[in-house]
Amino acid sequence: MVIGAVASAAFRQRTTGQTGWESPTMIRFTVVTDDASERARQRIEAVKGLYRKAFPYDLLYPDKIAALIAERASLDFDVLLLVGEDGRGQTLGFTLLFFFADLQVAYLDYIASDPARRTRGIGSALYEATRELALRKGARGMFLDVPPDERERLKEPERLAINRRRLAFYERFDARPVAGTLYEALDTESNQGYPTFLVFDPLGRRLTLRRLQLRKVIRRILRAKYGLRRDDPEVVRIVHSVRDDPVTIRPPRYAAPDETSVDLDFLKPIHLVVGRHYELHHLRERGYVERPARIDSILRGLADFPLERVKPRHFGDAPIRAVHDPALVTYLATVCARLKPGHLVYPEVFPIRRPDRQPKELEIRAGYYCLDTFTPLSNTAYLAARAAVDCAITAADLIADGARVAYALCRPPGHHAEIRAFGGFCYFNNAAIAANRLSRGGKRVALLDVDHHHGNGSQEIFYRRSDVFTVSIHGHPNLHYPHFSGFADERGAGDGVGFNRNYPLKDGIGDDAYVEVLDDALKQIGRFRPDYLVLSLGFDIMRGDPTGGFVVTTRGIRTIGNRIGRLGLPTLIVQEGGYSRHNLRVGARAFFLGLSATLY
Incomplete structure (x- = not known):
């Protein structure tokens, strides 16, 4: 996960x-x-x-x-x-x-x-x-003991607030206490008489827990945890208290923090470009953070939202090669096509001294094109990356044809991919390819990146150009990936001097501080007078993301969406990071509620 x-x-x-x-x-x-x-x-x-x-x-x-x-x-x-x-x-x-x-x-x-x-x-x-x-x-399910959130069951009532937060956390995963048993009355030498609820997590499945099954589970838990035999009077008492069939699970008690209920009928539909490509690059059994469930979580958050779904069109390689080194494109296509299903390639050697001496073995050559050691190549990586580009270009064309907002729900993400290098779970730079396409015919494009990690790829691609203004708000590179770029003094080069702006922020930034920085960034974009806005959207700025250091809430995310919408620009939104499934779900909903309130 x-x-x-x-x-x-x-x-x-x-x-x-x-x-x-x-x-x-x-x-x-x-x-x-x-x-x-x-x-x-x-x-x-x-x-x-x-x-x-x-x-x-x-x-x-x-x-x-x-x-x-x-x-x-x-x-x-x-x-x-x-x-x-x-x-x-x-x-x-x-x-x-x-x-x-x-x-x-x-x-x-x-x-x-x-x-x-x-x-x-x-x-x-x-x-x-x-x-x-x-x-x-x-x-098929997971059980755990959690201290109760009911005052009358507590030896130490002052822990009520902590226990409520804990059970609210588990409830986000649909893990809730088993009801109607005496399990919470368990009194052993080990638990010192402190009661706990037996909480059941169905692990994302729709399961019916049966009485006989739960009785067996309780016996095994009490044996494994406390050494109690099945004929122990305490075990018999608790097991026989399981009478409901199917077993009753306590109804949800907590609303997710900052989630908002709102009448969506007044909102104008938003173009959503998403296919099934995001399922391609799935490293099953690998614990890989950048996984298809991220997109599923976003779609669940937008399930009742007014959307006009658009299937991605397929485009040739020309838009990709206009941004990325053709050698990188050819390498990714070739090596991925040769890999067997399930076989992964990670770069191990990075030729900073002799980049001219490329090994003949394609797998060993990965270090010539990769920024890090944790972005793998697989037989589906190239196909998924190509499909993500199709998604972004399709959405860009909707904007060019007059749509006010289009959302390219891309996976894998792209903003770390540079001209000749992939990395950070990114293979091709979806947002940069889309921005480059929108810049045709002398159009001016602002590319705003609000992912927690600096979009080094987007910056590098446009660093010497004055027709695309790149702005990034991110965790300070001294602490966060990619570490080597995203500093405030990086302002562009050549014709691009003054057309790159970075806002590296310290950890612990919350709603108000983040929005204050965003307001300044939006002022800079307004002075640029762009024809289009491309937004690299990352929900890893939210509190609780395991890869981030900010503490932005859904209230803050909604404000961010609203502020960006107030620019009044035709806006292409390209999905980047965010690795908490809960945050992806509630964050997507909050962002588009804020953005949609500006559309009339």
Whole structure:
């Protein structure tokens, strides 16, 4: 899920009993399943230390975590320790997952992030990664214990607000408490009489939980977690309290934060260009952050929105080669066509000293054309990237033909792709190709990038041009990808001097501060007097995105959409990043509510 790909192997199985993947901001998730290697033992010790910081009242359980991993082969359930680390190998958080293969269910025993760090969505990333891990193991559902959000059940009423936030978080994933049982009355030496709800997460499926199945699950959980046998009086009491068939799940209790209910009848329809191309480049079982579910989440957020869907038209290579080096286009087409399904190529060597000496082996040559180690080539990467370009050009032509707003729902994204290099999950620069097309005939185009990560590709492509004004608001490159560009002093070169503007921002920027910067950027665009606006839209600026550092809410996103709409320009919106599915859904809705309010 939030989650990315590890250098030179998106999801590499090692003999050490560990698997791993990482994100563009170096949030690396590793699954530890034994303690055979020194690195695995180091990770287990780091998890134990983090646990003691997060749960100082329970100093015995860390040793149990280590014991479970050590004894995994002798248990009647699988034990999976998911560890999240930063680029320096420091532990950010972990989850401990039990998988009961015979029942096809998982149980999340613990989830914790380092309390000394600003989490910036790490908890959400951990939970999404754990859900993905459970699905990959074959789970049809996942259970977890969560402290109750009802005052009368609490020993410490002052924790009510925290518990409510926690259950509201899980409810976003459709994970809600099982109702009508005595599970929350469980009293053992381990839980010290602190009640918990048994929460059921259907893992994105529409499932009916049956009584007999839940009784079996409860027995296994209590055996695995507390060592209670099935004939223990406490187990018998709780199991027999499960009487509903099908099992009752508590109705949703929390509205998602900042979500707005509004009458959509008065809004003018927006052209939406989307095909099925976004499903092509799907690295299944890889934990890859840039995945098709992102687009599905956006479409769910816009499900009741007035849209005019347009199928992408197919265009030749000419628009791509007008922006990208033909050698890059040819290389991507050739190498991807030769790869077998499921085979991934990651660049490992970057020829900064001898770029003229290209290896004959196409796979090894990837480093000549790639910016990083986590953007893979596959047999579908080129096809998906070409289809995303078709999507953007189709939307650009709608704008050129007189449409006020068109939304190109592209995947993969594009703004990191440079003239002769791909990277950052981007292969071809969809927004730049569309902007270049709109600039034909002497038209002036402003390209505004509001993705959290600097659009280095868009900047480089137009850096020496005065007919396309590039503006980017992003996390400071000292802290965030791509690190080498996006600084405030980068203002253009040659004819393009003064036609590039960067707004690198510190972490922690919220609604008001972001909108203040946006207002200045829009003033600069207004002075340019463009004929068209191309917007690279990223929802990774929102609070909780695992790759970002801003804390913009849906209220802020709606304001951003409204401010951009007030420019009154024919506007092409090209989808870029955003890696929290919840944020994609609510963010897309909020943005277009704000934008549409300016359309008359």
